Amino acid sequence: MLNFKEARKNKGLSQADVAIALDVAIPTYNRYEKGQRECSYSTLLQLSAIFGCTVDYLLGNAPAHPAAVPTLAPAEAAALRKYRQLTPAGRSQLDTYLDFLLSQESASAIKRKTAT
Secondary structure (H helix, E strand, O other): OOOHHHHHHHOOOOHHHHHHHHOOOHHHHHHHHHOOOOOOHHHHHHHHHHHOOOHHHHOOOOOOOOOOOOOOOHHHHHHHHHHHHOOHHHHHHHHHHHHHHHHHHHHHHHHHHHHO
16 A cells, blocks of 8 residues: 555645646646556655655555654765765774774763762
8 A cells, every 4th residue: 555645644745736846747646646557766766755754655565654864964964975985994994983082082971970
């Protein structure tokens, strides 16, 4: 069973709103929603983005509407892009350094707690 209608209603959108976003006729979207017409994979991806859910959920393969996926802050996204550009050796070095920083912060937090 498709979850298009539930996902659309959860977002407070009308069929016309979704049809416009997909650049299709309203009757075409209506048929997608009723399962009377199959949409393309790219349309499924668009619907997933519009509704903020997974394609699996839209197709009825997920048991419940998934929680919203948190978005990354710009600084986090930039750090992730840089990490992905590193060689495996560079990633290993970064992981080691991050472990070091986390242990330093943990030790500082313990000192602050014992000082109070």
